[in-house]
Amino acid sequence: MVHMGYGETWAKVILMGEHSVVYGYPAVAAPLPSLKMRAWVTPAGLCATSCVGTLKALNYEGSLSGAGDRFGGLECAVKVATEFAGCPGLVFDVVTDSSFPAGRGMGSSAASAGAVIRAVLDACDVRASEQEILHLTNEAEVITHGNPSGLDAVTTCSRDVVTFQSGQIQYMRVDMPAYLVIADSGIAGSTREAVGNVRKADEKNHAYVRSVMDELGEMALASKTDLELGAVNMLGERMNRAHELLSELDVSHPLVDHLVDAARSAGAAGAKMTGGGLGGCLIALAEDADTAQSIKCALLHEGACKAWIRPLGAKSDGRFDDELVDDRRYELDNRPLIAA
Ligand code: PMV
Numbered sequence: 001m002v003h004m005g006y007g008e009t010w011a012k013v014i015l016m017g018e019h020s021v022v023y024g025y026p027a028v029a030a031p032l033p034s035l036k037m038r039a040w041v042t043p044a045g046l047c048a049t050s051c052v053g054t055l056k057a058l059n060y061e062g063s064l065s066g067a068g069d070r071f072g073g074l075e076c077a078v079k080v081a082t083e084f085a086g087c088p089g090l091v092f093d094v095v096t097d098s099s100f101p102a103g104r105g106m107g108s109s110a111a112s113a114g115a116v117i118r119a120v121l122d123a124c125d126v127r128a129s130e131q132e133i134l135h136l137t138n139e140a141e142v143i144t145h146g147n148p149s150g151l152d153a154v155t156t157c158s159r160d161v162v163t164f165q166s167g168q169i170q171y172m173r174v175d176m177p178a179y180l181v182i183a184d185s186g187i188a189g190s191t192r193e194a195v196g197n198v199r200k201a202d203e204k205n206h207a208y209v210r211s212v213m214d215e216l217g218e219m220a221l222a223s224k225t226d227l228e229l230g231a232v233n234m235l236g237e238r239m240n241r242a243h244e245l246l247s248e249l250d251v252s253h254p255l256v257d258h259l260v261d262a263a264r265s266a267g268a269a270g271a272k273m274t275g276g277g278l279g280g281c282l283i284a285l286a287e288d289a290d291t292a293q294s295i296k297c298a299l300l301h302e303g304a305c306k307a308w309i310r311p312l313g314a315k316s317d318g319r320f321d322d323e324l325v326d327d328r329r330y331e332l333d334n335r336p337l338i339a340a
Contacts, residue, residue, distance in 0.1 A: 002043045002090065003125075007118025011035035011106040012155035013182055013274045013283050015227075015235075016242055017164075017220035018105075019198050019251060021149040025217030026165040028224055029155040030180065032310060035100040037108070037156070039115035041078070041092040041123050048089060051078045057096040057112070073144030077113040080136045081120035084128065092120060101306070103188035105275015110152035113140035130157070145192050147199075163224050172224070176312040178232045179292035180283055181263065185255045186305035187279030194251045194276040201249060212245050227312075236270025236285045243272035243282075251277035259299055260284075266298035267291040 010033045017027025044053035052064040052075050060067050064075060074094065082090045094116060102108035114137045121128055128136075134153050141148035151164045160171040202209040219238045226235035243260055246252055256273050263271035263284035268291070271284035284299070286292035286309075296307045 002087065002123050004043075005041045005119040005121070005123025006039070007115040007120075007122060008036055008038045009111040009114040009118070009156045010037060011100040011108070011111060012152060012158075013106065013180070013281065014151065014155075015161075015274075015283070016223040016238065017151075017216055018273075018275055018277070019195070019246065019249065020213040020216035020220070021151050021164065022147060022195060022198070023202075023213055024166045025213055026163060026220040026224075027149070027151050028161065028163050028220055028227070029151055030161050030174070030310070030312075031155050031158045032100070032106070032182070032308070033159055035106070035308070036098075037100070037111035037115045038097045039112065039119040040095045041116065041119040043123060044091045044093045046089045047091045051075065051082055051089075051091055052094055053091045054093045055095075057094065058098070058102055073109050073113055073140045074116055076143040077116040077137070077140040078120055080139045081117040082124070084132070084136060085121055085124035085126040087124055090124075092123065094119075101184055101188075103190070103280065104184050105189065105191070105273070105277065105280035106182075107152040107156045107275070109144040109191075110137055110141055110148070111156040113137045113144070114153060114157055116140075133157070145195060147195060161227065163220075172227065174227050174312055176227055176230045176232065176235075177287075178230075178235075178269070178312045179286040179289060180310045180312055181268070181286055181292050181295045181299065181307060182274070182281055182283050182310065183259055183263075183296070183299040183304035183307040184281050185253065185259060185279055185303070187253055187255060189253065189275075189277055189279035191276030194278045197251060197278075198249055209249070212249060216242060216245055232269050232285060232287050236268065239270030239272040239283070239285060240264070246273055246277060253277065253279045255303055256280070256282050259302055259304055262298050262302040263295050266295040268295050 015028045021027035137153040163170045260271040268284035
């Protein structure tokens with residue numbers, strides 16, 4: 001008997017290796033398990049043409065057909081999950097609720113696909129391995145992004161930092177005495193467009209683009225070692241260089257560049273854009289809690305619409321435990337909730 005189902009995933013940031021990871025180079029990404037993506041599905045009959053009845057997601061509420069093609073990935077997620085569950089033709093009403101913004105490089109599309117797939121499997125009482133769920137999530141990501149590396153699907157359901165290369169996944173427990181400040185420029189970027197721009201640049205100037213990717217890939221591997229050794233300044237320098245290279249690839253944005261500079265002026269050991277780019281978020285590395293707080297204040301002052309602090313140490317002082325709160329109001333109003 002099919003019943004209501006629930007699934008959840010969370011946000012992520014890429015520490016090193018966005019874009020080059022699409023070409024088979026290594027990347028390192030950190031999950032943000034407190035910033036949840038939740039999905040509920042309710043069975044709504046049978047239909048040969050559509051697997052989604054009504055949809056409530058982001059700021060949309062209504063029939064799937066009335067939403068245009070912006071939810072194609074989500075529709076695909078329901079379709080592949082019902083087929084996997086052996087119930088093709090089943091229709092679900094779908095609700096998602098996110099505590100982090102979409103289109104800002106935090107993995108929203110992979111997170112929503114992963115949450116919806118888990119919800120459908122739950123509704124059908126079907127178990128799947130993590131590997132099978134990742135495979136289904138990437139099918140939905142193909143609809144959204146065209147050519148996903150698979151990194152987002154893995155990191156948005158991992159509790160540990162992920163190193164990833166061509167589908168090979170390694171998990172690492174990071175215990176670095178440092179803090180990551182994540183800030184949202186408020187500008188929605190398109191990962192599909194950014195990935196397409198890099199592809200065009202690669203076709204036009206292959207040798208140059210590959211030399212950039214070689215360097216990004218080497219830095220991703222070195223960053224993994226930095227995280228293991230707790231080498232905060234080394235990691236910060238690599239973040240600065242990665243931002244420079246990604247800007248050269250034309251996937252950053254003037255406001256993100258400005259915020260990266262502001263983070264450095266406020267004491268960051270390094271800062272860079274994160275995710276697909278053309279807007280979206282940046283990340284900055286802080287050596288201690290006070291510096292993290294100063295960076296966050298500076299970023300909000302300089303134009304970020306929201307900022308979070310994520311301790312990288314397993315035994316953080318607890319001071320920021322409330323920062324990565326499950327902030328359900330985000331979608332309703334875009335104001336920063338934590339006063340600068
Ligand atoms: O912007 P996001 O959160 O979808 O991250 C995209 C990361 C890329 O490396 C640019 C693309 C990918 O598939 O890995």
